[in-house]
Amino acid sequence: MPTPTPILQVRDLETVFSTRSGNTKAVDKISFDVYPGEVVAIVGESGSGKSVTALSLMRLLHAAGVTTEGSAIFNSPKYGEVDLLQLREQQLQRVRGSEISMVFQEPMSSLNPVYTCGKQVAEVLLLHTKLSKKEAKERVLQLFEQVKLPDPERIYKAYPHELSGGQKQRVMIAMAMACKPALLIVDEPTTALDVTVQARVLQLIDELRVQENTAVLFISHDLGVVAGIADRVLVMYQGKVVEQGKVLDIFTNPQHPYTKGLLACRPQLATPPQAILPTISDFLSESKYNDTPSEPKKQTRTAGAAATSTAKAAQYQKPVLLQAQDLKVYFPIQKGFLSRTAEYVKAVDGVSFEVKHGETLALVGESGSGKTTLGRALLRLVEPTAGRILFNGQDLTRLSPEELRKSRRHFQMVFQDPYASLNPMHTVGEAIMEPMQVHNFYKNDRERRGKAMELLDKVGLPEDSFQRYPHEFSGGQRQRISIARALALQPKCLICDEPVSSLDVSVQAQVLNLLNSLKRELQIACIFITHDLAVAKHMADRILVMNKGRIVESGTPDMLFEQPHHAYTRMLIDAIPKGEPEDIRAAQRQRAALKADML
Template identity: 55%
Template sequence: MQSTRAEIKDLEVVFRSATNITTAVNKISFTIGKGEIVGVVGESGSGKSVTALSLMQLVQEPGRIENGQINYYAADAAPVNLLRLSPDAVRSYRGNEIAMIFQEPMTSLNPLLTCGYQVTEAIRLHKNISPEKAAEKARELFARVKLPDPARIMDSYPHELSGGQKQRVMIAMAISCEPKLLIADEPTTALDVTVQKAILHLLKELQVQMDMSVLFITHDLGVVAEIASRVMVMYKGNIVEHGPVADVFHHPSHPYTKGLLACRPPLNRRLSRLPVVKDFMGSDVTHDNINGLLNKLTLTPEAIVARKAELEQRSPILEVHHLQTWFPAKKSITGKVLEWKKAVDDVSFSMKTGETLGLVGESGCGKTTLGRSILRLIEPTGGSVVYKGQDLRSLSAAAMRNMRKDIQLIFQDPYSSLNPRMTIGGALMEPMQVHGLYGNEKQQRQKAMELLEKVNLSAEHFNRYPHEFSGGQRQRVVIARALAVDPAFIICDESVAALDVSIQAQVLNLLINLRAEFGFSCIFISHDLSVVRFISDNMLVMRQGKMVEMGDADSIYRQPQHPYTQELINAIPKGI
């Protein structure tokens, strides 16, 4: 029988406002064993992160822990209820016995201090050692978490590191005092699939070496299957399912778990649309029901062949020839460029009208730069971009601005691409007004309300502001804004990367429905191959600015030719 590291009993956390009380965590109970990895799965708002913050005593106002116990079992000592301790006593546990890796390392690391200083400072806060000894330990930790050139990283600022490297710095900081319980809150959500695999392997390795207990929080069921032995599924503040990973994932009992498992793009079949959680809620869903739904949604080989044949008959809409976008990487004292960063290096491809091209590769491979170079939001260094028979590089700045009505871009982060001071209705009407579309303001307002309905929002959302919407709703608004000028071509840049798996399924289904209705062509940029395979006709794989493979999405997934593509596919979590 495995002994216990932490025991949570009847934990209740509420958030109070002037008008109402929201229960974020509803009297949940669970244990974490010594040397055990427990996964917590659920969508945004399910209570996962609030549970983690409660263990660290970091719940901020207006949140408050109303009831419950958090019993921590230190080595060879009686359990201590952390909720009964003074703030000073809690600080002696936090970072020392219990540590946390936060979801977004860029906001968790101080941008004004070097990474070495920040880890050294964390060590000295809990250990009575000299600055020199702490710095030496920090270098050792950087080596332990497999950071390249630890001495250089010591003197680097967070913005000088990649996402995966920043996350490794956070892991080094978290394990610096050799905690017995590590809480990892969505530590791989924003990472490329190959970097994610490396981070998961690292955490597992460190957990075994240090005999650590880990509470691993994520919305990605595949990730939990890779790393955890036991899993809890949270929904609206409650634990709705709990047990060994294999039991929960292969024989789920709660409709919500069944829905979460089903709405991830499958790797073994191509669907016409993805199931969503509401397909499984409020009814008696059996294993046979789920298989029946998936079989109903599965595209037949004949339908797939017919789609390919139809696309082949269409005329090209976009032809990219030997496109280059280089940036100066190193200059002499006189300003002469000595070295170039070749973000896009001799890329050529063509697309048919109505086609969706999936553009995949790791962060830094040139995907986003390629998309923006096509739109001339970044000026290419060489090559040509022929859209509907016209070379976009030959157009004047004014002519290119007019052309952008026809080619729209949907950004990764909808919140930063919406003006927080402008209502949603104003954001939808603005591009119509810029391009003089749909007549007067009354007609533009009517068109904006129609677009809100198209993206499964409602006219009553017209006068609301971006902060009043969830992440998935904001992404729908950005899609509606792109459609406001009736474009023939849309570039989606990681437009579902930060969404929960069920919200992601809804947005992907929405894009497929809108593509069928409006007939636009699309470049879909992502680092998630399962998502790209679901939505794309063809796939283009990039690495270090170059195109390494291109072809039919299914063929590339089943029989990848390039070793890099094989590596990307092998890194997809396949535990379920």
């Protein structure tokens, strides 16, 4: 058989950002090919250059001081071989959207909030094809059916804010596939999505690839996701491709220490519960980030696991700290001219559980299952409709606002988005000192400052962080700041709402290690809310599985993962990206069978 021609040939691509402090090479002379019908994944942490690579190829970096060099030869079905980096703007607009499409990481910011979803997808067809408005609408409805959106007519008329995250992402995929592009670029399409929605989105991309023989450039920081969909993998670090090869080779025999670190950082189902996770720095030399491997800290991880097993033995003897009894949170749906309450959304529907001193309880489930609402209801940030919340025997639902304010010092919450939960006008020191001032902790600001510095040191941040602002920190560092602020009042219970869902695997490992060490040191109870079952298994002493506002199953991590009883729990476990060699081979066989069936 003749050797196929690449749909995209990238040679010595270099993107430089010019700033006052000097030039930064975001992409440093990388080269790769993508063939028709092939999925090539680019993986790496934030700042590695993978997203900038995609934006450079699409020529979407218009900021002053950005220069791009090299070549990107695209084998256009309409124009033949063209260099994307040299095309005139008018010709580039004809190629972009019709022959090359892109699905961005955040669908809410990519979709226009003032236009319906149907109108936005139809706009692509009206711009790049000769379809009439009526024909464009029919094509959009077909696309919505193809991407398995429920009730396409309703979605066509709906605005972005009326859809879930997974539905918005599928609208973006429909828009990208509208003109049957030869190359599809997807940038972190499953970040922060539930495992079940993630599995559906990946399956959808694969089906569309097979049906249209579309080449896919898949950008992700999650190697577990990449294992199930990619043919080849490029590993990027500090703007360079440090390793590339077939997906099975990368997973079974990684050569570069950075690749080894990415594979090891994420908690796996086989990872010992609450053991210390390795980080990227464990695999790279301390003096310089280069190709010299460094062994991870095995002794420390083993010691952490042993300490955890000892603590678990004493866990069952501890008294109950928190109890929820038949807790309900209903939200009214108002309809009609008079806005009368027609029905209720039962976000939390008769939930009962208890948490012991020093115990970690994980709440898992898909978006909309009620886990975040339950966490907020425990703090009365959302008022319960019915039920009781007993904290050390005191019913929080019966407290006055002033009594509740005083009792909240024992409860603190770490939110999913640390940037949104930190005041951008306050320094980090002011943010940590504020709750101490409100609750009259310590004699004066001098003592509070000393405590704040102590907390910064405890979460692994330097002293100069005190005077800096939130925007000067990375996502993982901001999450550490949020944890430091939550610890300022010496709480007895932490509620962590998806604290690592959007972090890179190495940063995620650092935050999880930090939380586990603080729990052991301070003996804090923790309610850990997550949609990631592998993280829940790693962090929790017990797990509650929520679906449609109810607890459908509960038990220890070993019990739930080895013998799940409820079908919903089994579905969540089956949807976890495994990343093991046998799973990669199974995924490849399944993809080959799918292609054979469709052909």
